[in-house]
Amino acid sequence: MDLTGGFGARSGGVGPCREAIGLESLHLGDEFRQLVTTLPPENASGSFTALLELPPTQAVELLHFTDSSSSQAAVTGIGGEIAPPLHSLGGTLAFPSNSVLMERAARFSVIATEQQNGNISGETPTSSVPSNSSANLDIVKTEPAETDSSQRLISDSAIENQIPCPSQNNRNGKRKDFEKKGKSSTKKNKSSEENEKLPYVHVRARRGQATDSHSLAERARREKINARMKLLQELVPGCDKIQGTALVLDEIINHVQSLQRQVEMLSMRLAAVNPRIDFNLDTILASENGSLMDGSFNGTPMQLAWPHQAIETEQSFHHRQLPPPPTQQWPFDGLNQPVWGREEDQADGNDNSNLMAVSENVMVASANLHPNQVKMEL
């Protein structure tokens, strides 16, 4: 028991030592590590008696103003102090010292685990000091990385501050290389870091939903499908009222099938009408714009498709306005009407009433869409 008590006191001495060093070496991780490894714990307890003699609440308040991380270190140290009485009480969670301390400690979940570490170290005295220090080191090891990243962010905003730190010097060398490469590489680096931290920022899991990456991806996929489904529902008539994805899909399938059947039926009816029409259409269309078939394989075939006198006007169109896709359609439509008109003229020449009907009908079809243009023509 005496041995364990002694070790507990020693660990209690190490605790404040670490907290005091942690204050100074928040951004000097390597130096701190050297200090911890080189300093024997007995010397440390001797050198930090001033802090030890303060009441623990004051010590915490002295250390608390800096950072959450430094207060972590502080409370771990106090956890080490608390450890021996805990051990003497047989591991029951009754802290004798201070209620304020308890509240402070309870705020940080990490600290609570650290306290338990301290308890365990108090119970197993041979491994107490190294295990405690290593656990604490892990915490402090993470801190220099954070400060490095923050400083790298500062350096991205073109502030050259050189902090005398061995690890930082290495970083400086690397950073110069980064800056030589240019801003794009640093941006990529930053974005990759953010991606490592938060892989799915855009997908939020509501309460009770799974948060692993597979179910997040699955949920995103389902939402995508639902959006498309809504779009399809708007397209298919009478599909708005139906509930249920499968039924909606059935209705969509029926609609597509009916449309395809309609095409088949209409082509049958077209085949049934007088075959001479096709012949006449052939002559007219071949004479009017025979080159259209060649250009129609591309996505924007209309520029190639026109007879030569039409190309000039279209080019003037393109020079006047910027050509987004609708403006490519409009000159086409505007030029389309004279084509039909000419077809009608030639139909008169051919004295074929069927062709008249066809061309008139297509005129009607276009008139449904462009009443303005037809008015202009009339």
Place this chain on the structure above:
Amino acid sequence: MASADKLINTDVPEKDVFALHFLQSLSNLKTQNPLNSPAKSIDRVRKIKKAAYVSMARAAGGTSRLWSRALLRRAAKDDNKSVRFSRRKRKVTWKISSKRRKSNNQRAPVVEEAAERLRNLVPGGGGMETSKLMEETAHYIKCLSMQVKVMQCLVDGLSQK
């Protein structure tokens, strides 16, 4: 869902485009094969139907859409004269199909069963992911209804007199 709707582009060209393309492919049909004998009416129906689909695919933007690309490819398989097609693109869409279908079947059996039927209907649907299939189906439905309108107008006009 507003942001997702922005991404889905199912714009369809005007009716005139469909009409023009259809009439041209009809005329092209005649120049290819000037058979006017009534004995081959079935063959004629088939050809007009094919002309309707091919012209619809061309009017809808040629190879920019997956379904129109598949339609043109299918037409090109029937006869290499009517449609010229780059060979490189042929292999792309078909390779995905078997894996995707297997993985999709595990998810939601009812929806995927319906989507499977839809894949058989929409040309080129075999190689599509489900969300892409929906998008292509929306565009396909728009174009099909447009084509049906054009053909209806044509038939009405021809049978009126």
